[in-house]
Amino acid sequence: MGTTAELTRLTAHELSDLLRRREVSAVEVTEAYLERIQAVDGQVKAFLTVTADQARKAAQEADRRFATEPAESLPPLLGVPGALKDNMCTIGIKTTCGSKILHNFIPPYDATVVEKTKAAGAPILGKCNMDEFAMGSSTENSGFFPTANPYDLERVPGGSSGGSAAAVAADEAAWALGSDTGGSIRQPAAFCGLVGLKPTYGAVSRYGLVAFASSLDQIGPLTKDVTDAALVMNLIAGKDERDATSVDRPHPDYTSFLGREIKGLRVGIPKEYFVEGLDTEVREKVMAAIGALANLGAELVEVSLPHTEYALATYYLIAPAECSSNLARYDGVRYGHRSTTAPDSVTMFKKTRQEGFGPEVKRRIMLGTYALSAGYYDAYYLKAQKVRTLFRRDFEEAFKQCDVIASSTTPTVAFKRGEKVDNPLAMYLSDAFTIPAPLAALPALSVPCAYSAEGLPIGLQLQGRHFDEGTLFQVAYALEQALGLKRRHPEIPTGSGKEVR
Amino acid sequence: MSRYETVIGLEVHAELLTESKLFCGCSTEFGAEPNTHCCPVCLGLPGVLPVLNRKALDYAIKAALALNAEIASYSKFDRKNYFYPDLPKAYQISQYDLPLAKKGWLELKVDGQPRRIGITRIHLEEEAGKSVHSGESIIGSEFSLEDYNRVGIPLIEIVSEPDLRSPAEAHQYLERLKAVLQYAGVSDCKMEEGSLRCDANISLRPVGQAEFGVKVEIKNMNSFRAVLRALEYEVARQTELLDSGTAIVQETRAWDEGRGITVSMRGKEEAHDYRYFPEPDLPPVVIDREWVERLRSELPELPGPRADRFVSQYGLPAYDADLLTSSRRLADWFEAAVQEYHDAKAVSNWVMGDLLRLLKAEEKELDELPLTPGHLGEMLKLIDDGTISGKIAKTVFEEMFHTGKRAADVVKEKGLVQISDEAELARIVETVIAANPKSVADFRGGKEAALGYLVGQVMKETRGRANPGLVNQLLRDRLSRQ
Numbered sequence: 016m017g018t019t020a021e022l023t024r025l026t027a028h029e030l031s032d033l034l035r036r037r038e039v040s041a042v043e044v045t046e047a048y049l050e051r052i053q054a055v056d057g058q059v060k061a062f063l064t065v066t067a068d069q070a071r072k073a074a075q076e077a078d079r080r081f082a083t084e085p086a087e088s089l090p091p092l093l094g095v096p097g098a099l100k101d102n103m104c105t106i107g108i109k110t111t112c113g114s115k116i117l118h119n120f121i122p123p124y125d126a127t128v129v130e131k132t133k134a135a136g137a138p139i140l141g142k143c144n145m146d147e148f149a150m151g152s153s154t155e156n157s158g159f160f161p162t163a164n165p166y167d168l169e170r171v172p173g174g175s176s177g178g179s180a181a182a183v184a185a186d187e188a189a190w191a192l193g194s195d196t197g198g199s200i201r202q203p204a205a206f207c208g209l210v211g212l213k214p215t216y217g218a219v220s221r222y223g224l225v226a227f228a229s230s231l232d233q234i235g236p237l238t239k240d241v242t243d244a245a246l247v248m249n250l251i252a253g254k255d256e257r258d259a260t261s262v263d264r265p266h267p268d269y270t271s272f273l274g275r276e277i278k279g280l281r282v283g284i285p286k287e288y289f290v291e292g293l294d295t296e297v298r299e300k301v302m303a304a305i306g307a308l309a310n311l312g313a314e315l316v317e318v319s320l321p322h323t324e325y326a327l328a329t330y331y332l333i334a335p336a337e338c339s340s341n342l343a344r345y346d347g348v349r350y351g352h353r354s355t356t357a358p359d360s361v362t363m364f365k366k367t368r369q370e371g372f373g374p375e376v377k378r379r380i381m382l383g384t385y386a387l388s389a390g391y392y393d394a395y396y397l398k399a400q401k402v403r404t405l406f407r408r409d410f411e412e413a414f415k416q417c418d419v420i421a422s423s424t425t426p427t428v429a430f431k432r433g434e435k436v437d438n439p440l441a442m443y444l445s446d447a448f449t450i451p452a453p454l455a456a457l458p459a460l461s462v463p464c465a466y467s468a469e470g471l472p473i474g475l476q477l478q479g480r481h482f483d484e485g486t487l488f489q490v491a492y493a494l495e496q497a498l499g500l501k502r503r504h505p506e507i508p509t510g511s512g513k514e515v516r
Numbered sequence: 517m518s519r520y521e522t523v524i525g526l527e528v529h530a531e532l533l534t535e536s537k538l539f540c541g542c543s544t545e546f547g548a549e550p551n552t553h554c555c556p557v558c559l560g561l562p563g564v565l566p567v568l569n570r571k572a573l574d575y576a577i578k579a580a581l582a583l584n585a586e587i588a589s590y591s592k593f594d595r596k597n598y599f600y601p602d603l604p605k606a607y608q609i610s611q612y613d614l615p616l617a618k619k620g621w622l623e624l625k626v627d628g629q630p631r632r633i634g635i636t637r638i639h640l641e642e643e644a645g646k647s648v649h650s651g652e653s654i655i656g657s658e659f660s661l662e663d664y665n666r667v668g669i670p671l672i673e674i675v676s677e678p679d680l681r682s683p684a685e686a687h688q689y690l691e692r693l694k695a696v697l698q699y700a701g702v703s704d705c706k707m708e709e710g711s712l713r714c715d716a717n718i719s720l721r722p723v724g725q726a727e728f729g730v731k732v733e734i735k736n737m738n739s740f741r742a743v744l745r746a747l748e749y750e751v752a753r754q755t756e757l758l759d760s761g762t763a764i765v766q767e768t769r770a771w772d773e774g775r776g777i778t779v780s781m782r783g784k785e786e787a788h789d790y791r792y793f794p795e796p797d798l799p800p801v802v803i804d805r806e807w808v809e810r811l812r813s814e815l816p817e818l819p820g821p822r823a824d825r826f827v828s829q830y831g832l833p834a835y836d837a838d839l840l841t842s843s844r845r846l847a848d849w850f851e852a853a854v855q856e857y858h859d860a861k862a863v864s865n866w867v868m869g870d871l872l873r874l875l876k877a878e879e880k881e882l883d884e885l886p887l888t889p890g891h892l893g894e895m896l897k898l899i900d901d902g903t904i905s906g907k908i909a910k911t912v913f914e915e916m917f918h919t920g921k922r923a924a925d926v927v928k929e930k931g932l933v934q935i936s937d938e939a940e941l942a943r944i945v946e947t948v949i950a951a952n953p954k955s956v957a958d959f960r961g962g963k964e965a966a967l968g969y970l971v972g973q974v975m976k977e978t979r980g981r982a983n984p985g986l987v988n989q990l991l992r993d994r995l996s997r998q
Contacts, residue, residue: 104563117562124556126563225562229796258565259798337796340595343606344560348662360660364599387597387791396793 022047023186024504027095027243030189034077034094035086041077041094044189045070045138048096052140052187054509060162061172061182063101064109065141070096073138080136091246093136098188100179101142102149103234104223105129112225113145113175115158116345116352116371126223127258128192128234128251135250140188143178147373148342149199149227151175152445155436156375163432164206166471166505170429173203179237180207185507190247191237196228197330198424198449200235201461205424205474208463208502210244210491211237213449215482216456217262220255226341228334229260231453239502241462241492245269248484264482272489278312280490283417287323288448294427300465300473301423307497308421308490318413318420322405323451327443329406330450332386332399338376339383345371378439406455414480419490422448424461424474448476458484462491463500470503520720520758522751523728524680526743528693529671530703531643531711532575537668538642539566539609544670546709550648550663558668560604565797572670573801575702576616576640577811579672582700582818583635583693585620587808591639593795598788601662602645610673612792615639616801622676622696623820624688625838633689634677643669666710672703678717678728683747690714690740691842695819699844707739714743719764720754729754730764734778737771746771750778822847830860839868845882849889856893866892870910874917886920895923905984907975908932936983938990941974944982945990948973959995967991 022030022044033039049067056062077094099105102112104122106129111117125133132139146156154162154177162177164170165185172181176193180203183191193200195213204211212235219234226232236247249270254263284305289298309315347353347367354366372380386395413420425445435442452459457478464475475494479487537544540557557564577587594612620635645667651657674693680686694705694712705712714737719729734750737743749771754764768787769778817825819841826837826847841847846867853863871892875882895912898904904912904927915926927933935941948970949956958966967988974987 102563104561110562112562120562122556122561122563124561124564221563222565223563226797257567259567260565260796336793340597340607340791340793343597343599344562344604346599346601346606348601349559349604350561360601361599384791387793389789389791392791392793 023051023189025189026239027092027097027189028240028246030095031091031093031246034081035089037081041074041081041138042071044094045074045096045140048140048188051185055185055507056187058163058168058507059165059181059185059187060160061143061178061185061187062098062141063111063113063144063159063178066105066108066139069108070138070140073133073136077136077138090135090250092132092190092250094138095189096138096140097132097247098140098143098179098182098191099129099132100145100176100191100193102145102194102225102227103129103192104225105139105142108142110142110225111158112149113147113157113159114371114373114376116367117225117350118158118352120351122223124223127220127255129223131250132192137250140182143176143182143191145178146175146199147376148225148338149175149194149196149232150338150375150379152198152202152442153430153432153435154178154181154203155432156373158373161432164429165507166208166503167429167469168507169431170471171206171432173206173425173429175199176203176211176237180204180209180211183207183209183237183239184505186504190239190243192234192247192251193237194224194227194232194234195449195453196231196233196334197453198446200237201424201449201459201474201476202446204237204461205463205476206429206472208466208472209237209239210241210460210462211235211474212244212248212460212484212487213452213458214248214252214484215262215458216453217260218266218458218482218484219251220253220258220261222255222257226337228337229341230337231334233453241488241495242270242273244460244491245273245488262482266482267485269484269488272485273492275489275493276312277308277490277493280313280419280486281316281417282308282313282490283316283318283413283420285318285320285323285413285420285422287320288422292426292444292447293423296467297423297425297427297473300467301421301475304464304475304494304498305421308494311493311497313490316417318416320406320409320413320420320451322402322409325402326406326451326454327447329399329402329454331382331443332395333403333454335379335383336386336396336399337383339380339387342372342376342380347371375439403454406451410451410455410457410478418479419486420478422476422478424448424476428467428469428471428473452478457481458487460484460487460491462494463502464494464498465500466503518755519723520755521723521725522682523678523719523721523731524683524686524747525678525717526676526680526686526689527715527717528674528676528690529713530579530674530697530705532572532579532670532672532702533704534569534571534575534670536569536571538569538572538640538670539668542668546711548665550661550665553665554667558604559664560606566609566795568798568801569670572640573616574811575670576638576672577803577808578700578815579674579697579702580617580620580638581808581812582696582702582815583617583620583622583638583674585617585635585638587617587803588614589804590614590800590802591616592800593798594792595795596790596792598790600644601660602647602664602667604645604664604667608642608644609795609798610641610792611639622689622692624685624692625834626685626688628834631685633679633685636675636677638672638674641671641673643667643671678719683744683751686716686747687740687744690743692819695842695844699816699818701816716743716747718747718750718754720751720758730766732764732766733768735768735770735781738773742771742773745776746778749776753778816844819844819847830854830864832860832864836861836864836868840864849882853889853892856890857896859896862896863892866896866913870913871917874914885917887917888920891916891920891923898923898927902934902936902983903927904932905934905980905982907984908934908980911980932981934983935978935981936986938986941982941986941990942994944974944977945987945994948977949994956995967995
């Protein structure tokens with residue numbers, strides 16, 4: 016069947032169908048992706064580590080199962096290669112979290128999502144680049160190198176799951192896992208023309224996800240379409256005994272929501288999200304997509320989320336406070352980088368961290384340490400926790416009037432590399448629409464809704480009720496079908512690619 | 517009488533006896549090869565998460581109930597942040613503003629009167645690891661090694677009110693606390709293995725003054741005796757300073773066991789800012805009444821009520837009852853022996869006397885002995901029926917203590933049967949009188965003590981086997997006859 020390029024352009028469910036019909040082997044599919052990585056990753060720089068051998072082995076095992084097991088009992092993603100953000104621990108494979116301080120860290124355990132991926136027989140192609148410790152919105156904060164947006168190599172892919180998003184958008188992986196703390200799945204999904212879901216807090220196990228802000232972090236899918244996102248969610252969702260914050264409730268088959276009509280469904284339009292700072296073209300395209308939902312019979316309702324303007328400030332107290340504690344363990348004593356020039360342990364801690372962490376991580380550790388310090392705790396951290404409950408209330412009120420909330424995922428399309436890297440506040444503002452959902456522990460999804468005049472993707476964000484990912488999939492799928500938006504396959508100069516053995 | 521009143525509060529950390537650690541499945545066994553009871557979770561590797569050990573929570577609740585504390589229906593865990601090589605996550609999971617239990621008390625006996633010492637709070641937290649320094653201490657050591665076996669072992673911290681009024685009371689509080697925790701079966705409280713640790717806050721104030729004086733915290737006390745000595749030292753030091761008109765400095769001081777003094781560690785301004793905040797990886801702890809009552813029903817009779825019962829049921833003096841109930845094992849042993857022999861006071865005398873003396877001398881624990889309560893009962897019956905004397909019984913007891921042989925067998929093997937044959941003893945009495953004319957004269961001259969010497973000589977002749985009562989009587993009769 017077909018050429019390599021044709022294979023890698025397919026969605027995960029299309030590949031799955033071909034594999035099931037035995038029209039292509041899992042080994043052929045994995046080889047096609049490895050070739051693609053070799054051809055283009057020198058430009059895209061999506062991967063930090065390519066795990067060709069493990070992927071090939073998994074593909075061979077998948078082919079064995081296709082040959083010996085009845086098709087209906089095979090897991091949907093068997094033989095469909097994916098990629099992981101490099102903050103998910105992989106046994107025996109370097110897990111750097113995009114940081115020099117973990118440049119040599121090889122975990123002796125798999126994250127729960129990695130175990131599930133392996134059990135489902137999906138070959139893992141490698142570990143993707145990211146902003147260091149998932150702190151950033153452009154993947155420029157990677158401790159190793161920046162990743163390019165496949166639609167325009169001069170632009171950023173978004174962040175912090177920029178490597179995962181770029182890999183899927185450049186057809187270097189059929190699907191990928193990212194993690195979202197303040198928008199780190201949805202913003203890169205929007206910038207790279209993908210579907211990205213941040214699940215409800217507690218829906219997916221965090222065991223083995225290197226922590227940034229524990230009360231906000233969630234793992235979720237980055238995929239080529241809505242169906243793929245539902246399939247990946249089916250794979251990763253569920254209670255995990257090793258994560259006390261994962262919620263013990265059975266999850267539905269997310270694909271069962273696809274194709275349900277949305278007639279009568281109430282779509283909330285939050286006025287606080289259509290404000291100054293939202294790019295005119297983005298606003299027009301997003302409103303047009305919302306119009307398409309109305310054409311399908313959805314009822315549009317104006318809603319208010321009055322505390323939205325405090326989201327950024329709240330987030331930048333809580334997330335750094337938690338990160339200042341979570342990242343304190345990187346002291347050089349047991350693993351990772353250790354400064355070798357220190358005469359005593361305290362100096363070793365200091366120099367190790369000075370050498371190992373990049374500027375954005377240091378900035379947030381400082382912010383968080385300050386917010387938790389005696390005399391400031393009440394005014395900053397505690398106040399932020401109180402405000403956090405206001406966002407919950409905002410959404411509770413809004414969801415009395417509507418079933419999903421639609422907005423733009425980001426204020427602008429993908430920006431140019433270097434444009435905001437020296438202006439942290441401008442960078443933070445690019446997450447203004449994605450930050451409220453994690454603060455309220457709600458699920459939120461970004462789905463491509465248009466391309467800009469320059470040919471850059473624009474994402475529409477849908478926010479839902481707790482554990483109501485199903486409705487997000489239902490609406491996103493309806494929109495996807497109604498718009499009939501063809502996923503573009505941006506031209507990426509090949510050659511001078513990554514050496515893949 | 518001192519012009520100052522001493523005010524002491526204690527902070528005790530006790531390791532719980534669970535088989536696995538507080539947040540992972542690793543073993544809590546003591547004395548294993550370094551770094552063999554570790555996993556990614558207790559080592560705090562990137563991405564791992566804690567999961568609460570329910571058994572540890574049960575034990576902590578039991579401890580709190582045994583200390584008469586109120587169990588919080590809602591409590592939570594917090595992170596205590598600080599950098600140290602023995603702390604793998606660079607934070608300790610502890611409880612800050614919502615502890616597991618509050619408002620408990622422990623009853624002491626002061627001058628024979630009961631006195632309640634308040635317990636402010638009891639909370640659950642995890643142990644840190646252990647640093648082993650290449651030199652004598654951290655200062656001057658070329659390197660340090662870390663043993664993470666201990667990391668994550670469950671601990672309870674028990675904070676007392678500043679209700680203790682002397683080092684001796686503090687010492688008694690620790691003894692009582694240890695007894696209660698051991699009775700509850702939640703901690704073995706071995707200070708030498710570090711499973712019980714104690715820090716003290718101490719201040720002095722003029723007698724009659726309501727406000728507390730400036731307090732000093734004392735650390736690094738590795739035995740109950742060290743606590744007593746350190747506090748006594750501190751009372752003397754602070755008294756001297758106050759007498760000379762010098763203000764006490766609020767600080768943390770370390771007990772130097774070798775020199776028998778406390779030395780300044782750090783002042784108030786160097787106190788850590790631990791930046792406590794709620795542990796986001798663990799849900800709050802919600803405890804319903806039913807659960808608490810189930811655990812309460814599992815608690816055994818505790819030392820205080822048991823001592824009271826010993827007084828009323830066995831007619832023991834309060835002193836005996838307190839000592840016998842100081843450990844659950846000892847009290848159990850005593851009660852088993854009372855089942856074997858009717859006279860509780862006699863049993864008590866043997867347990868508090870010879871048994872405790874031998875245990876201490878041999879550095880043994882009760883459960884290591886071949887000696888059983890049945891052994892003691894049988895031996896006491898041999899005294900009653902005149903087979904052996906009370907004095908010989910001491911020899912028999914010691915033999916039983918070491919070998920586990922029955923009393924009757926020891927008596928037979930060693931030929932220790934008491935000589936109660938009047939004719940035989942009369943002959944020996946004659947010999948002794950003949951050989952000791954001076955003592956005989958002394959006794960007849962009114963020196964009663966001389967009789968004791970003569971009895972001793974008869975006992976010597978019989979290698980202690982003579983019936984002492986009979987010897988006494990024979991000697992008196994013989995000497996009064998002229």
